[in-house]
Amino acid sequence: MxxxxxxxxxxxxxxxxxxxxxxxxxxxxxxxxxxxxxxxxxxxxxxxxxxxxxxxxxxxxxxxxxxxxxxxxxAPVAEADDRMSGAAQAHMAGLTLNSREALLLNTVEGFDPAEVAAIMGVDVNEAQHLIDVAVQEMELSVRGSVLVIEDEAIIAMDIAAIVEGMGHRVTSNARTHAEAVDMAAAEQPDLILADIQLADNSSGVEAVNEILAQFGAIPVIFITAFPERLLTGDRPEPAFLINKPYTEEQVRSAVSQAMFFSSTETLKA
CATH class of the missing domain: 1.10.1740.10 (RNA polymerase sigma factor, region 2, helix turn helix motif)
Incomplete structure (x- = not known):
């Protein structure tokens, strides 16, 4: 037994x-x-x-x-290894205690407030309060430009609407690897949201890698129906990975998190 x-x-x-x-x-x-x-x-x-x-x-x-x-x-944050990571840690210092953990658990990992409470060892009301506070604080902390790499038009428009509703500006939407690289070159984004499988069977991961090779530190969020292709245990893996079908709360949370940290060490794939 x-x-x-x-x-x-x-x-x-x-x-x-x-x-x-x-x-x-x-x-x-x-x-x-x-x-x-x-x-x-x-x-x-x-x-x-x-x-x-x-x-x-x-x-x-x-x-x-x-x-x-x-x-x-x-609950320490990793030691800053570059200017952008240092800025992210400075942002962290301004957050309400435990709110970031509650937000991640709820909107990215999909735990309901009662489960968040059980994980964090607090009551349900406190867990919900921490989630609400984190959403408000992180969305207000950073604004920037966003490149969307998504071949499905309806999904691309939905993502753009969510991002713009948070106060960010969408620079463009790319449907292929080549378009993504060209659009990033035309205007360097502050954040990239990318699918991993694109219209011409090209790879969003490869497009992101090429963009990062050119510009360096740009945070990345992958939104995909195939998370197992990235969560393999091999390094490096993306820190911000959202499964399709996604919720608006998941996208808002990941965008806030990625912009907040502005670090690609754990984001590029």
């Missing part, structure tokens, strides 16, 4: 680990640092597998283990 439980626990962890690593990377602002916290959570589970059963939802339990380690450590 114990052996079967160990097998089941391993399967659960393997299933949810890519999402925990995504959360950790977005939370710390650095892939290496995020992975270190994810590993620490796994070590805690190996030491005491029963922690995976503290909540009926094993994904909630896994994130709760991670969060207990993260909060105990003082």
């Amino acid at each position: 114990l052996a079967q439980e160990a097998v089941d626990d391993s399967a659960l962890v393997a299933r949810y680990l890519p999402y925990l690593r995504r959360y950790a990377r977005a939370l710390t602002g650095n892939q290496t640092s995020g992975d270190q916290y994810a590993v620490a959570a796994l070590e805690a589970i190996v030491a005491d597998p029963s922690v995976l059963r503290i909540h009926a939802n094993p994904k909630v339990a896994l994130f709760a283990v991670f969060h207990s380690i993260w909060s105990t450590s003082g």
Whole structure:
């Protein structure tokens, strides 16, 4: 029986680990640092597998283990390794305590306020308050220009409407790798939102890589129906990855997060 439980626990962890690593990377602002916290959570589970059963939802339990380690450590952001990362950390200092974690858990990872509360060890009202505060603070912190790389016209228009509704300016929408590179060259964006599979079967990932090779530090958000193609465990991986079909809240949150951090070390793929 114990052996079967160990097998089941391993399967659960393997299933949810890519999402925990995504959360950790977005939370710390650095892939290496995020992975270190994810590993620490796994070590805690190996030491005491029963922690995976503290909540009926094993994904909630896994994130709760991670969060207990993260909060105990003082919730540090990774050391700034360039000017833009340093600016992001300065932004972090102005946020209400714990609000960013609540926002990520709710809008990017898809936990409802009750689950966020269970993960963070607070009551539901406090979790909802933290989510609301984070949305307001992060959306007001940064404004900029956005390049959308998306071959489906309706989706591209929807994304543009969301982004412009937040106060950002959409420079253009590219449908192919070549268009994306040309449009970025015509006007360098402050943020890129990109699908990974484009109209002519070209790659949004390759387009992003080419743009980053030319301009350097530009934050990137991938919006895709094929997240498994990027959440492989290979490095580097994107910190901001939204699954299709997406919600407006997910897009708003990711845009705020990416603009807020303005760091591509953990974003390029």
